[in-house]
Amino acid sequence: MDNRVMRRLIPFVAAAAAVAITTAFIDLIVGRAQIANISMLYLVAVLIVAVAFGRVAAIVASILAFVTFDWFFVPPTHQLVVADAEELFSLALFLITAVVTGTLAARERARAQEAEHREHDAKVLYEAAFLMAEPNLERALVAVAEHFRAALDLDAVSIEANADILPHPAIAARDDAARADLRATGSELRLMDPAGPSRTIRLVGPTTARAGRRARLVPIVAAGVRVGRLTVLPQAGAPEFGPAEERVFAIAAAQLGLTIERARFRQDATESEVLRRSDDLKTELLHAVSHELRTPLASILASAGSLRQRDVDWTERERDEFATAIQDEAVRLDRLVGSLLDLSRIENGTLVPHKAWHDVGALVEDVAGRMRPVTAGHPVRLDVPEDLPPIELDYVEIQQVLSNLVENAAKFSPAGSEIGISVGRDDSNVRFAVRDHGPGISPGDSERVFEPFVRLARAGQGPRGVGLGLAIAKRLVEAHAGTIWVDRGVSDGTRIVFTLPGRAGVV
Amino acid sequence: MERASFSRSRGGPVSSNAVRDEPSGARLLVVDDEPSMVRTLRTNLRGHGFQVETAETAGDALASYERRQPDLIVLDLNLPDGDGFEVVRRIREQSGTPIIVLSARGGETDKVNALDLGADDYMTKPFGIDELLARIRVALRHVARPGTGAEPRITSGALVIDLERREVTVAGRAIHLTPTEYDLLKVFVTNPNKVLTDRMLLQQVWGPDYGDESHYLHVYVARLRRKIESDPQDPAYLVTEPGVGYRFRSEEL
Structure with missing residues (x-):
């Protein structure tokens, strides 16, 4: 019966x-x-x-x-x-x-x-409200669905929300058959009138077991906008839901609406936080760049102004001195603008290394020679073994990496202290190192120094440089599939090391 | 105090060598960590008849100050081995040698701090070399002939202040000032062409317990302008130094 x-x-x-x-x-x-x-x-x-x-x-x-x-x-x-x-x-x-x-x-x-x-x-x-407090929305909703299914003795429960906030519906089902039946309710949120009441649908399906089953669809609404759907599949043959159950579903849907809304707020807040940080970074960049641009500009303006002064008859030597200052500082401005462009090109990923096989020893000696005006006042020690294999690299870019490191070494170490440039094998890689005897980099800063515009306050010394040298070096090394880091195993000063992959089997 | 002999009449056919042979020019100390800036300033200021010492670090600056006792210091605040403020503080502990501070644009707080520590003036980088020379001359003249209450009458254009009788006239017309307004004006006229920070003015007029009440000052400066300026919107005497303070522009200089 x-x-x-x-x-x-x-x-x-x-x-x-x-x-x-x-x-x-x-x-x-x-x-x-x-x-x-x-x-x-x-x-x-x-x-x-x-x-x-x-x-x-x-x-x-x-x-x-x-x-x-x-x-x-x-x-x-x-x-x-x-x-x-x-x-x-x-x-x-x-x-x-x-x-x-x-x-x-x-x-x-x-x-x-x-x-x-x-x-x-x-x-x-x-208890559902407790579960909804979980910050990860997907985990929270899966737990809530399972909780409702078990507590109300249902066959299956699913919670859907707009895909931008919940990519997959949260589903709890008694067994695979229930899961399949639930899926037969469709997932078209469109089917639901945003302001409309919940409604019952009858499943149609290939099997007689499924045909005639009922599922209850409850809209999830937050602030007057439908944000999702709660689908409830009762046990086969269970009586129709009464007003008490309807009330539970309505309250659950309202709670879910708040939870989904909160998750969306959190997502928005995270996005705006990311935007704010990148804004901060840009502001910082602008400050740094404007300061760096003004320093040479100040010398240029002072020298140009001097040349225009008619109240002093400048000697040939003095005129030459002003002109030299203008030229030097203009070159410096050009270098700065060039570095900024390099960095933005690297950041955009539009800088592709033009690799060719090069002799590493010659490269290091070339850099040491070119950097002589910068390293004047420092003895420079080169440590380049004879038997280094050739490496496939972009000559200009790796030269730039080494130059940046040597320039930093010269800039941040006392006059007269030695600067060491060494190359060596490291398994199948080639390892480059630039060493100085300056104040060094504290362990806490050894990651930060490779970020753009990070300038360390070194032992009472004001920030100097635009803070791009190491940022550019890191990006160029990484474009060569190499790594760069601050070697902490030195007793004084700074040793910056980078490796470039050699040809496996040859090196 | 040694008087600066900076002037070669504009347009006058004075040979530069004539000045260089005369080492009596005021002794300046230029402190900046940018070598090209130091070179340019040294050449230019020497060309204008000054004796120039240079330093690139705070330590060198203080050592040079001790050794040479310069008449004026041009100081970049951004120094590699310690800030320029320390230099200002250490020098002020010993003397009132005029200090003109150089700083990058946007460093209003730095300027105010340096002026509060006792710097006399500031220039924002980049600056015009003529402007720097003018400021150096003003500062040196101020030291050479300090006007602090020594003269009973101070005249600047149409403005006359009789310090003995506490009377102020503009173009011969007597101006009534409240005691606070008069005290404030007196601080201004006894420091002609010098930047005065809000804090300095508040402490001199209202007392040492004041310093952050800039709004008092703004109200009184506005009142003074209405009374002594011909166009208070475009003041000729009480000039605002944005973000820093005020300067009494004296037509005398």
């Missing part, structure tokens, strides 16, 4: 059983003498039925008790006729009392049951 029909019959069966048992009890034990007490016993039976099975059972029991009482105990017995008017009155009184008290008891029972349900629902929603 159908489950639902069974459930409908229960109150009637219970009422009949209660009345039968009471009648038998009275017949056997109490006897027929005390009619007033008999009616009280039936009343007890009606109350028990009311509390246990509700209002319908209470009314059915009242009527059955009334008839049975009349039939068995009110003279003349075994017929429904009542002889005595007084008996009729007490019988009627019994019926009214039974119906009224039975209904009241049943209502109390219903209230108690509802309170219990509400408590359960509140607990389910409360």
Whole structure:
């Protein structure tokens, strides 16, 4: 027999059983003498039925008790006729009392049951709210879906949101069949009216098991905009959702709306934080660049202004001095602008190394020679073994890397201190190192120094340089599939090392 | 105090060698860590008859100051071995030698700090060399002939301040000033053409407990301008140094 029909019959069966048992009890034990007490016993039976099975059972029991009482105990017995008017009155009184008290008891029972349900629902929603606090939206929603599925004894639950915030729907299913059935509800958020109510759809499917199943679709709305969908697949054959379940789904959807909204805010905040940081970086860059541009400009303007002064007859040597200053500083400006362009080209990825096979020793000696004006005042020691293999590299770029390192070494170490440039084999790689005896780089800064515009305050020394040398070097080395780092194993000064990959098997 | 002999009349056919033979020019100390800037300033200032010492670090600057006792210091705030502020502070502990501070644009806080420490003037890099020369002359003249209350009457264009009688006239017309307005004007006229920071003015007029109440100062400067300037919107005497303070522009110089 159908489950639902069974459930409908229960109150009637219970009422009949209660009345039968009471009648038998009275017949056997109490006897027929005390009619007033008999009616009280039936009343007890009606109350028990009311509390246990509700209002319908209470009314059915009242009527059955009334008839049975009349039939068995009110003279003349075994017929429904009542002889005595007084008996009729007490019988009627019994019926009214039974119906009224039975209904009241049943209502109390219903209230108690509802309170219990509400408590359960509140607990389910409360626990869901806890799960939603998880900062990762996808993990939070999967946990929430599973929580609802288990707590409400459903076959499957899915939570969908717009793809930009939740790429995959969060799904909890009892088994693979349930998961497949849930999938059959479709995932078209479009199907739902943003402001519309939740609705039930009937699944259609190839299997008879699926055909006819119902799923409940609840829109998730935040701030008047639909942001997702909650799909609930009850167990096959479960009764339709009542208002209590609908209320739970509505509250859950509202909670989910807030959670999704919060995740979106967080995402926006993260994006704006990234933008703000890059803005800060650009502001920093502008400050650094404008300061670096002004320093040579100040010399150029002062020298040009001097040349234009008519109140002094400058000697040939003096004029030459001003002109030299203008030229030197203009060259410096040009170098700075060039570095900035290099960096922006490298950052854009438009700088592609033009690699060819080169002799590493010659390259290092070339750099040392070219950097002689910069390293004047420092003895330069070259350590270049004879048997170095040729390396495939972009000559100009690696020359630039070495030059930047040597320039830094000269700039940041006291006059007269030695600068070392060395090359050596390192497994299949070739390792370059530039060493100075300046103030060194603290371990905490050894990563930062390769970022653009990071200039270290060195032992009371103000920031100098535009802070691009190491940033450019790092990018160029990495464009050669090499690595560059600050060697911490030196007792004083700075040793910057970079490696370039050699040809495997040859080196 | 040695008087600066910086002037060769504009357009006058004075040979530069005539000046170079005369080593009596004021002794200047130029401190900057940019070698080309130091070279340019040294050549130019020598050409204008000054004796020039140079230093590229704060340490050198202080050593040179001790050794040569210059008449004026041109100081870049951004030095490799310690900041220029320290140089200002150390020199001010010993003397009132005029200090003109050089700093990159945008460093208003630096300028104010340096002026509060006792620097006399500032120039923003990049600057015009003629402007620097003018500022050097003003600072040297100020030292050569300090006007702090020594003269009973100070005249600048149409503005006359009688310090003995506490009377102020503009173009012969008596101006009524409140005691605070008068005190403020007095600080200005006794420091002609010198940059005064908000803090310095507040402390001299209101007292040593003041320093951050710039709004008081702005109100009083605005009142003074209404009383003594012919066009308070475009002041001729009380000139604002943006982000730093004020300067009393004296037509005398």
